[in-house]
Amino acid sequence: MHSTDTAESQRLAAVHALQWLETAHNEDFQRICRLAAAYFKVPTVLVSLVEQDRQWFPARIGFAASETPINQSICALTIRQNGVMQIPDARQDPRVCNNTLVTAPEGIRFYAGAALRTRSGFNIGSLCIIDKLPHELAPGDSLVLQDMAEMVMAQIEQRQMLDTRDPVSGLPNLRQFLTDTRGVHLDSRAPARLMMLIEAVDNHWQPDDGADDNFSALRSGAKRVSDKLAHILEGVACLYQLSEQQFCLMLTCHPDRHQELTKALVEMITQPFPTQDFPLAPCTRIGVACCLDGSQSVGNLLRKAIHAASAAERARSRWQAYDESRAHIHRRAFSLVNDFSAAMEGGGMYLEFQPRFNLQDGRQLGAEALLRWRHQHFGPVSPAEFIPLIERAGQINHVTRWVIDRSLAAVAQWAHDDSKVSINLSALDFQGMDIAQTLSRACKLHQVPAERIEVEITEGEWIREAPNVIGQLQRIRALGVDVAIDDFGTGYSNFAYLRDIPANVLKLDQSIITDLENKPRNRVIARSVLQLARELGYRTVAEGIETFRSLSLVKSYGCHEAQGYFLSRPLPAERLMRGYSEDAGQDFPLIACG
Numbered sequence: 001m002h003s004t005d006t007a008e009s010q011r012l013a014a015v016h017a018l019q020w021l022e023t024a025h026n027e028d029f030q031r032i033c034r035l036a037a038a039y040f041k042v043p044t045v046l047v048s049l050v051e052q053d054r055q056w057f058p059a060r061i062g063f064a065a066s067e068t069p070i071n072q073s074i075c076a077l078t079i080r081q082n083g084v085m086q087i088p089d090a091r092q093d094p095r096v097c098n099n100t101l102v103t104a105p106e107g108i109r110f111y112a113g114a115a116l117r118t119r120s121g122f123n124i125g126s127l128c129i130i131d132k133l134p135h136e137l138a139p140g141d142s143l144v145l146q147d148m149a150e151m152v153m154a155q156i157e158q159r160q161m162l163d164t165r166d167p168v169s170g171l172p173n174l175r176q177f178l179t180d181t182r183g184v185h186l187d188s189r190a191p192a193r194l195m196m197l198i199e200a201v202d203n204h205w206q207p208d209d210g211a212d213d214n215f216s217a218l219r220s221g222a223k224r225v226s227d228k229l230a231h232i233l234e235g236v237a238c239l240y241q242l243s244e245q246q247f248c249l250m251l252t253c254h255p256d257r258h259q260e261l262t263k264a265l266v267e268m269i270t271q272p273f274p275t276q277d278f279p280l281a282p283c284t285r286i287g288v289a290c291c292l293d294g295s296q297s298v299g300n301l302l303r304k305a306i307h308a309a310s311a312a313e314r315a316r317s318r319w320q321a322y323d324e325s326r327a328h329i330h331r332r333a334f335s336l337v338n339d340f341s342a343a344m345e346g347g348g349m350y351l352e353f354q355p356r357f358n359l360q361d362g363r364q365l366g367a368e369a370l371l372r373w374r375h376q377h378f379g380p381v382s383p384a385e386f387i388p389l390i391e392r393a394g395q396i397n398h399v400t401r402w403v404i405d406r407s408l409a410a411v412a413q414w415a416h417d418d419s420k421v422s423i424n425l426s427a428l429d430f431q432g433m434d435i436a437q438t439l440s441r442a443c444k445l446h447q448v449p450a451e452r453i454e455v456e457i458t459e460g461e462w463i464r465e466a467p468n469v470i471g472q473l474q475r476i477r478a479l480g481v482d483v484a485i486d487d488f489g490t491g492y493s494n495f496a497y498l499r500d501i502p503a504n505v506l507k508l509d510q511s512i513i514t515d516l517e518n519k520p521r522n523r524v525i526a527r528s529v530l531q532l533a534r535e536l537g538y539r540t541v542a543e544g545i546e547t548f549r550s551l552s553l554v555k556s557y558g559c560h561e562a563q564g565y566f567l568s569r570p571l572p573a574e575r576l577m578r579g580y581s582e583d584a585g586q587d588f589p590l591i592a593c594g
Contacts (some may be wrong), residue, residue: 007122010120010122011122011123011124012051012052013179013182014118014120014122014124015049015050015051015124015125016051016179016182017160017164017179018049018058018124018156018160021049021058021156021159026058026059026155026159028155029047029058029059029152029155030059030061032047032059032127032148032151032152032155033045033046033047033059033060033061034061035148036127036129036145036148037061037062037129039144040112040129040137040141040145042062042110042129042130042131043061043062043130043131043132044060044061044062044063044129044130044131045060045061045062045127045128045129045130046059046060046061046063046075046126046127046128046130047059047060047116047125047127047152048073048075048113048125048126048127048128049116049124049125050070050073050075050076050079050124050125050126051070052070053069053070054067054068054069054070054073055067055068055070055072055073055075055076055125062130063130068101071099072099072100072101074087074090074096074099074101074108074111074113074128075113075125075126075128077095077096078113078114078115078123078126078128079115079123079124079125079126080123081115082115082117082123083114083115083142083146084112084113084114084137084142084145084146085111085112085113086111086112086136086137086142087110087111087112088110088134088135088136089109089110089134090102090107090108090109090110090111090134091103091109091134092134096108096111106132107132108130108131108132109131109132109133109134110129110130110131110132110133110134110135110136111128111129111130112128112129112137112141112142112145113126113127113128113129113145114126114127114128114142114145114146114148114149115149116149116152116153116156117153118153118157119157126149127145127148127149127152129145163175164176164179166226166241168223168226169223169226169227169230169241171226171230171239171240171241171247172238172239172240172241173240173241173242174240174241174242174243176240177240177242177248180238181250181298181299192252192253192254192255192258192290192291192292193250193251193252193253193290193291193298193301194250194251194252194253194258194261194262194288194289194290195248195249195250195288195289195290195291195298195301195302195304195305196248196249196250196251196262196265196286196287196288196305197242197246197247197248197286197287197288197289197302197305197306197308197309198225198229198246198247198248198249198269198284198285198286198309199245199246199247199284199285199286199287199309199313200225200226200245200246200247200283200284201245201283201284201285225247225283225284226239226241226247228269229247229269232268232269232271233249233268236251237249237250237251238250246306248302248305250298250301251265255292258290258292262288262290262321266286266288266318266319269284269286270284270286270318284318285309285312285313285318285319286309286312286318286319286320287304287305287306287307287308287309287310287311287312287319287320287321287322288305288308288319288320288321288322289301289302289304289305289308289321289322290321290322304322304327305322307322307327307330308320308321308322308323311323311326332378333389335377335378336375336378336381336385336386336389337389337390337393339375339376340373340386340389340390340395340399341395341398343373343375344399344402348373348374348375348376349371349372349373349402350372350373350374351369351370351371351372351403351406351407351410351573352369352370352372352570352571352572352573353367353368353369353370353410353421353570353571353572353573353576354367354368354370354563354568354569354570354571355367355563355567355568355571355576356368356420356422356541356561356562356563357561357562357563357567358560358561359551359554359555359559359560359561359562360560364416364419365418365419365420365561366419366420366421366422366452366454367419367420367421367422367571367576368421368422368423368424368456368563369403369406369407369410369421369422369423369424370383370570371383371387371399371403371424372570373386387426391426391428394432396426396428396429396432397428397429397432397433400425400426400429400433400435400438401433401438403423403424404423404438404439404442405442405445405446407421407423408421408442408443408445408446408448408453409446410573410576411446411448411452411453412446412447412448413573414576418452419452420451420452420453420454420482421452421453421454422453422454422455422456422484423453423454423455423456424455424456424486425455425456425457427457427458427460427462427463427466430466430468430469430472431466434472435455435472435476436472436475436476436478436479439453439455439476439479439481440479443479449480450479450480450481451480451481453481453482454481454482454483454484454505455476455481455482455483455484456484456485456486456507457473457483457484457485457486457503458485458486458487459485459486459487459488459497459498459501463501464500470500470501470502473501473502473503474502476502477502477504482504482505482539483501483502483503483504483505484503484504484505484506484507484541485498485501485503485505485506485507486507487507487509488506488507488508488509488529489508489509489511489512489525489526489529495532495533495536503538504537504538504539505538505539505540505541506529506533506538506539506540506541507540507541507542507543508526508529508530508540508541508542508543508554508559509543509544510543510544510564511544512525512526512529513526513542513543513544513545513550513554513564514544514546514550515546515550516549516550516553516554517547517549517550517553523553526542526553526554526557527557530554530557530558530559531557531558534558534560539560539561540558540559540560540561541559541560541561541562541563542554542559542561542562542563542564543562543563543564544564545562545563545564545565545566545567546564546565546566547566548566550564550566551564551566551567
């Protein structure tokens with residue numbers, strides 16, 4: 001037995017589920033109105049749906065307004081009873097005599113309405129007939145009006161069925177899911193709720209149904225999955241089909257048993273089922289989300305289940321539960337991607353410069369431009385985190401242009417005319433922009449000779465696989481710009497591979513240089529690479545110099561240049577060319593020459 005408040009909430013939910021009728025013209029409703037007007041010989045017929053604050057009319061004849069306030073609704077009285085409510089003369093009826101639709105000139109005098117009753121027993125509105133003259137229904141007319149009201153409800157239910165059911169599987173769809181969960185509130189007093197998002201995925205072992213295209217085959221596979229799911233979940237949970245390949249269900253459970261219930265459901269769903277020829281497992285991917293403390297909405301729970309299904313796809317597993325820690329990483333990544341454009345314009349993103357020194361005489365030769373980001377909420381963000389995000393967001397070209405512009409603006413202010421700036425490029429820069437042209441324009445804008453620029457690329461198969469990379473690098477070298485292979489000594493590192501790349505600088509990866517004095521194997525590698533690189537005509541740079549011993553070793557191996565924290569930490573542009581770094585561990589010229 002429903003309480004009054006609960007029953008009214010459910011009645012209103014049933015009306016809200018029909019909001020699409022407000023904009024969807026239905027000629028069948030109009031025909032019923034015309035039929036009622038002709039049969040009862042009245043000028044006005046309304047199909048009225050009654051909400052909390054208004055009534056509105058999916059169909060009407062002889063009435064201009066598409067809705068009225070609830071205080072003008074006589075149908076609001078009709079839905080409080082079953083059968084037909086008749087008012088022979090509204091001006092004499094104390095219930096409605098003060099209604100403005102009654103007191104108006106040529107207002108309502110006669111009214112008769114039959115409630116529109118759902119299968120669940122809720123009166124959602126009425127079919128009413130109205131006249132400007134008082135009179136009464138003839139014997140038997142109440143039954144006719146009720147029959148016509150049932151015809152309206154049949155049309156509503158038929159249209160609702162088409163609108164809230166998948167046409168192939170017959171399962172309730174996303175619209176029905178939203179309607180059914182509209183009044184569901186997850187609070188601390190409610191049981192734990194388990195949401196499962198099930199995706200039908202392509203199964204290349206499905207028997208041929210004679211489908212003549214991929215779409216038909218995919219639809220056939222989804223139909224098999226929907227049939228299987230509907231069968232095994234019958235009496236367990238209501239299954240919804242959200243899209244062509246997505247299904248979901250929601251269950252209540254004891255908080256301590258949600259993992260047990262999840263495993264049981266996954267086992268049920270993924271069990272093979274017989275076909276005409278061989279057992280076939282439903283080819284599905286499942287995402288699970290659970291609300292244990294009542295702090296989440298149904299929509300948020302569904303969103304988490306969708307994310308969990310995506311995680312299952314990436315992990316190539318049958319199912320995944322939503323991971324809050326992983327979700328935190330995704331939310332942070334999403335925030336960073338959204339914020340980086342504003343950071344470049346607002347000063348949150350900036351450049352620092354890592355000085356580079358000549359190992360023979362200790363001169364500062366220039367610096368590597370390093371992109372930094374101080375986020376307004378997260379604080380300092382590592383380039384190792386945000387650069388891959390910017391690349392995946394397809395915005396790395398925009399960032400590279402920004403770095404080139406800011407780097408050359410800094411170089412133009414440096415005191416030494418021969419100092420160079422080294423700029424890192426992404427592999428994706430070679431796909432989305434003409435780097436040689438970008439560099440040329442920036443040099444002209446800032447009046448910086450191209451010879452004062454070095455670009456760094458990380459070696460890899462991408463250089464050979466993309467046919468335009470070598471050509472772009474050749475055009476860059478033709479400008480006078482140096483090309484450096486960064487992180488040499490890892491990955492695809494080999495000199496035969498470098499044969500086709502127009503580079504003139506090799507930068508040894510810091511994983512080889514760091515702790516060089518304590519790793520004999522690294523010393524052999526560093527000495528051999530530096531010797532061969534020098535013989536092949538490359539200028540060599542050692543990255544990651546952190547100790548005096550490492551510095552002495554790479555100098556003794558014939559390395560030309562070095563950079564690292566022992567020599568100087570990255571500096572703001574204005575501090576870079578004042579002389580030797582204030583942060584250097586020692587007076588560098590003495591070390592280099594000593």
